[in-house]
Amino acid sequence: MRGLNRLFSRRSAAVACAGAILALGVMVSGPAQAQGLDKARQVVETVAEVGISEVVGAELPQAEKIDRFRDLFTTYFDVPSIGRFVLGHNWRVASPEQQERFLKLFQEANVFTWARRFGDYDGQDLVIGQATRDGESGAFVDSRVEQAGGQQPIHVRWRLRERGDTYKVVDLIVEGVSMAITYRQEYNSVIQQAGGDISVLNDRLASQLERLKAEQGL
Template sequence: MKKFLLVILSLMMSMSIFAAEAPDVFVKKIANEVFEILKTDKDLRSGNKEKAYKITEEKILPYFNFDRISKLVLGKAYPSATKEEQEAFKKEFRTMLVKTYGSALLRFKDQTLNYKPARFEPTDEEVLIKTEVLQPGAPPLPIDYMLEKDGNSWKVFDIIIEGVSLVTNYRGQFGNEIRQNGIASLITKLAEKNANYDKTANK
């Protein structure tokens, strides 16, 4: 009886593992949906920034783990920050990414996405999914996603573009400001940048 229960338990665990959406399927589903919108939405193709921000907010960033990303970006400064500072940073950092990636979406016209073969085990909790954006008349742009398992789905905790990690890049930028002036100053400067982004982005 004991062995029978162990077998049943093992089968149930295996079923729950494979019930989770495969990470490469997850990335393809989200990316294909966004690329289809980029190809067909007239507002986006005419350069509507507010529409691009809305698409980024609704179709891309919900699949990011901002708690983990914030901790990784702030590094040693995160645990020493107050709860209010942590939440304020996450809010401004998220807004910055909405504007940055939303603006980037407007530059996508006739690109397509190529998915590299994914290597992972069903029990992996973290997976690297490699893709590349194929651009007419230009070299492919490699974009890799670091994913972590989140129940029966996945969330992104880092993006690597042309070998440069989003987390590492911003950790370096923000770290200098934190060391010189503190995290409160960083939050203030991010808020100011976000408020003035549309006025200065094209200058």
């Protein structure tokens, strides 16, 4: 699906970062935060730490790494909220069956797209900086990916929302490019070209997922 593939090629920096962001060594900088913001920052730290210790750095078959990554992704990312956002107004006109299928395909397409990039990790560090408020129930956590060879760092802003007594990630903004908004634009374009038929998007996501699985021998 050409539109979906462009998500990770908008900028070369975004490609490298999005592929390895959950598999980076963690460094923390900056002063202590207020309690609520500290929780948001801790979520980002945990995502990166678990990503490298239990997924990318683990000596496991790719299929098992993918299962672990799926658990990580669904635990710390608010996949249903992200899915509803990226579908936009189309969510309201979709049938319950179409909504359910979309959320499942959206989740799995992300899991297998990111899994394909586990090998991109090359010793980069994720330096976690300040957390700031985003409205009454949200937070931004700024970070940067320090690269080898004197290359410019890649700036990543994590957007999180309070969910119960913790936070969950709802967007990654890589070098100023919002992944959620990019998905939303791409998906809306596909649906518009299909005359408003959401099932066309679902079918294309299903095809993309099968290709991703085949590429990884699964």
